[in-house]
Amino acid sequence: MASKGNSYLPRKLHSLLGVIPLGLFIIEHAVANYTAFEGGQEGFSKSINFLNSIPLVFWVELFVIWLPILFHGVYGLYIAYQSNVNTGRFSYGRNWAFTAQRITGVITFIFVAWHFYETRVQIMLGNVTHEELGQHMNNILSDPLTVTAYVIGVIAATFHFSNGLWAFLVSWGITIGPRAQKVSSNICMVIFVIVSALFLLSIFAFRGDEFASAAASALTSLSVG
Amino acid sequence: MAGTTTTTTAARKVKFVITRRERPDASPFTEEFEVPYRPNMNVISALMEIQRNPVKTNGEKTAPVCWESNCLEEVCGACSMVVNGKPRQACSTLIDKLEQPIRLEPMSTFPVVRDLVINRERMFKALKKVKAWIPIDGTYDLGPGPRLAESKRQWAYELSKCMTCGVCLEACPNVNDRNSFIGPAAISQVRLFNVHPTGEMNAHERLEALMEEGGIEGCGNSQNCVRSCPKGIPLTTSIAAMNRDTTKHMFKQWLGM
Ligand code: SF4
Ligand code: FES
Numbered sequence: 078m079a080s081k082g083n084s085y086l087p088r089k090l091h092s093l094l095g096v097i098p099l100g101l102f103i104i105e106h107a108v109a110n111y112t113a114f115e116g117g118q119e120g121f122s123k124s125i126n127f128l129n130s131i132p133l134v135f136w137v138e139l140f141v142i143w144l145p146i147l148f149h150g151v152y153g154l155y156i157a158y159q160s161n162v163n164t165g166r167f168s169y170g171r172n173w174a175f176t177a178q179r180i181t182g183v184i185t186f187i188f189v190a191w192h193f194y195e196t197r198v199q200i201m202l203g204n205v206t207h208e209e210l211g212q213h214m215n216n217i218l219s220d221p222l223t224v225t226a227y228v229i230g231v232i233a234a235t236f237h238f239s240n241g242l243w244a245f246l247v248s249w250g251i252t253i254g255p256r257a258q259k260v261s262s263n264i265c266m267v268i269f270v271i272v273s274a275l276f277l278l279s280i281f282a283f284r285g286d287e288f289a290s291a292a293a294s295a296l297t298s299l300s301v302g
Numbered sequence: 303m304a305g306t307t308t309t310t311t312a313a314r315k316v317k318f319v320i321t322r323r324e325r326p327d328a329s330p331f332t333e334e335f336e337v338p339y340r341p342n343m344n345v346i347s348a349l350m351e352i353q354r355n356p357v358k359t360n361g362e363k364t365a366p367v368c369w370e371s372n373c374l375e376e377v378c379g380a381c382s383m384v385v386n387g388k389p390r391q392a393c394s395t396l397i398d399k400l401e402q403p404i405r406l407e408p409m410s411t412f413p414v415v416r417d418l419v420i421n422r423e424r425m426f427k428a429l430k431k432v433k434a435w436i437p438i439d440g441t442y443d444l445g446p447g448p449r450l451a452e453s454k455r456q457w458a459y460e461l462s463k464c465m466t467c468g469v470c471l472e473a474c475p476n477v478n479d480r481n482s483f484i485g486p487a488a489i490s491q492v493r494l495f496n497v498h499p500t501g502e503m504n505a506h507e508r509l510e511a512l513m514e515e516g517g518i519e520g521c522g523n524s525q526n527c528v529r530s531c532p533k534g535i536p537l538t539t540s541i542a543a544m545n546r547d548t549t550k551h552m553f554k555q556w557l558g559m
Contacts, residue, residue: 084482088519089552160522161475166387167526175475175524244523247538250546254539 091152092248094145095241102142103238107272110279113211117287121211129207150186157182178240181233188230215288218280231276239269314339316348317359317403320367322417330414333367334359334403345385345392345406346371349418368417376532379467382409383418389472391532392418409472425466428488432511436501448499461494461540463533470527470537476520483520484512486527490540496547509544509551518544 109128113121131137157179164176195217199205205213218224243265246252252261282288315336323330336359337351349369356366369392371381376394384407385395397404412420438444450458464487471477471485492508495501512518518541527537 083513083515085513085515085517085519085548089549156522159476159478159481159520161478163473163475163526167473167524167529169526169529171523171525172475175522178522247523247542248521248545250542250544250549253542253546255536258538258542 092245094149096245098141100238107275111275114278114282153182181237184233185237211288214283218284235272239265319403319405321407343397345395368419370419379465382467389469411472422468428484432488432492432508434491469530473526473530476522481520482516486537489544493540509548513548
């Protein structure tokens with residue numbers, strides 16, 4: 078038996094944090110990014126300004142995003158370590174989802190750490206300002222390899238969230254019978270498609286000319302300044 | 303039986319590849335056997351044939367293969383083993399329905415005692431842990447208990463068919479030595495004894511047992527159990543229902559109710 082102590086509460090907390098606040102954060106992030114697709118440079122700046130207008134924004138980020146991600150991620154790695162992969166012998170859809178949940182969890186963990194370093198940490202270090210974020214994303218995403226990594230990263234993250242939402246409903250005893258679990262599974266897959274689409278559209282928007290020219294002008298102003 | 307049929311069936315052989323082990327700590331190896339075919343044969347009757355004549359396909363004599371069986375009608379759960387990759391009861395597995403060579407392995411989620419014999423003690427320990435019984439012992443006659451509503455009896459009866467065979471634990475990716483998950487069978491038994499009108503009086507004790515380390519929390523919702531249970535027990539419904547009841551119990555404990 079792997080560990081002493083009681084893992085009932087940590088498991089429940091892990092499941093809850095994945096939905097509230099982290100699931101809500103993923104949706105918020107997808108919608109905010111989508112403004113780059115819909116409103117271009119201007120729309121994206123607006124949503125960044127709006128987010129920065131949240132009072133005590135640093136503390137909100139710390140307690141609502143970073144600490145929950147840290148716990149959910151580290152404890153999640155432990156949960157993945159505790160699981161076998163037996164899709165070879167039992168190749169049922171739900172068992173595939175079970176394995177995919179663990180694989181996408183690990184991918185998401187790595188992706189989020191890297192993405193956090195490239196964006197939020199760079200802002201904290203003063204290398205990038207909030208106004209330059211759009212251009213900064215354009216720079217990052219100008220490399221095809223990075224784009225591939227981002228596409229894999231966001232799809233893994235949204236799958237992990239959507240399928241995790243399904244599992245949350247079971248683990249908290251909300252969806253009990255097979256029919257309820259089937260309906261919730263369909264709803265979660267729709268969420269997966271929609272949220273993935275929002276992220277993918279914003280990735281393509283950041284790669285677009287508008288953010289590129291802004292990046293170029295930022296670059297020139299940087300070199301001039 | 304007509305002479306021609308006898309000769310044709312006598313000529314037919316059933317091929318087996320069996321994973322064996324001499325002692326619990328010995329390393330496993332495989333041996334191949336060919337058994338004369340008989341109509342309506344099942345895996346146990348083929349194993350009995352090997353026991354009578356323990357000679358491998360290559361003609362070498364070997365020790366008879368050990369297995370466990372009891373009821374021979376899929377109600378005791380003793381003969382569970384992995385047949386062609388799937389855990390199931392050897393006694394109800396018909397040779398005619400299997401692809402050959404038939405591969406027999408022990409359910410290695412459990413400690414292997416010898417050959418196909420495994421030790422399912424962890425399941426009985428789990429039933430003790432969750433108090434899967436109705437406590438009625440006392441110093442005087444308590445009289446008849448309350449009746450169980452027919453609507454509940456119908457599904458409770460389904461849960462009562464569990465034979466502790468271990469197939470659901472073998473199928474579960476979270477029953478392993480890195481994980482303390484109790485396994486689906488015992489969780490479903492909590493649901494069974496908690497719906498019983500007398501058993502219900504101790505419902506909280508069973509829920510608390512599921513909320514301890516090595517309880518319900520290790521379930522990762524792969525749902526292999528419900529697909530594998532030979533008795534068709536709605537295990538994932540039981541697990542979700544116990545998730546609901548333990549969650550409620552957790553809030554009640556916090557609120558001091
Ligand atoms: S629940 Fe089904 S698979 Fe699991 S031990 Fe009982 S009878 Fe066997
Ligand atoms: S011998 Fe009892 S289930 Fe097979």
